[in-house]
Amino acid sequence: MLAMMIGFFKGLWQYRTEVKKQHKWIVRYTAQKNYALNPSWMMSTNLEIWLSEMEAIFGKRYCPCFEPSGNAKLDKQMMCPCEFIEDEIKEYGTCHCALFGSADLDKAGWKASSKRLMSEYQVPLNLKDGVLDTRGMPLDPRRNLPIPDAMHQLKSTLNSYSGNTLKMIVEREQEVINLEKIASYRGYSFAQEAKADHFEVTLQFDGNAAKGTNSSCGS
Ligand code: SF4
Known part of the structure; x- marks a missing residue:
């Protein structure tokens, strides 16, 4: 819990200017669409921090819960607010990341959607x-x-x-490209090797492992 709070305030300080900009469009969009914004200040601010970091690393305001896919059509659909929002609000009461929800969603509904999100991301690695x-x-x-x-x-x-040093085994080339961008942004050394049916990425932190926001969707 303490590590999470430290990570949150570190991210908020790092992206303080960007978070203000994110907050402005999010409030405007929420009103225009007659949605509600996640009532947990910490959760909605965390999402604004992650959106800011996605924009800083990948150049566009991609959904903070998914890394870019490399498919131009899908990546366009995944820019926040994404094209899945209405459909997901119908299903969960909120969008996938629980940033926006239906105007009449009650406290229990927000809690249930946050719980769903956590169960998706807090899995054994x-x-x-x-x-x-x-x-x-x-x-x-x-x-x-x-x-x-x-x-x-x-x-x-x-x-x-x-x-x-951390070695990562990934399935798709786009994941290698994304990891290289993350490594470059955070100052990690990066190396990759293509194997027959996967890729191996080696990250070396040189004391930079904690750089950026390591809290993420569902945490
Ligand atoms: S799921 Fe929510 S936060 Fe993620 S892109 Fe869609 S609208 Fe934005």
């Missing part, structure tokens, strides 16, 4: 002897992307990882 195998996670039915994806698995790992 396949980390052994400094090797994180990110493959085999369930796919989101609308985006056909893994939850949690390689980026979120990296963030979760770094919350408690003490090693200086």
Whole structure:
């Protein structure tokens, strides 16, 4: 809990200017669409921090719960507010990340959607002897992307990882591209090797493991 609070305030300080900008459009959009904003200040602010970080790393305001897919059409659909919002509000009462919800969603409804989100992301990771195998996670039915994806698995790992080097096994080339962007943004050394049916990425932190926000959707 203490680590989470420290991470939150660190992220808020790092992205303080961007978070203000995110908050402005989010409030305006919420009113225009007659939605509600997540009533938990910490949750909605965390989402504004993660949106700011997605924009800083990938150049566009992608959904903070999914790394870019490399499919131009899907990536456009995933820019926040995404094209899945109405459909997901119908299903869960909120969008996937529980940033926006229906205007009449009660406290129990917000709580249930946050719980759903946490159950998707707080899963055991396949980390052994400094090797994180990110493959085999369930796919989101609308985006056909893994939850949690390689980026979120990296963030979760770094919350408690003490090693200086982490090897990651990923399935798709786009995940390698995304990890390289994250490494470049955070100052990690990066190397990759293509194997027959997967890719191996090696990240070396050189004391920078805690750089950026390692809290993520569902935490
Ligand atoms: S799921 Fe919510 S936070 Fe994520 S892109 Fe869609 S509207 Fe934005």
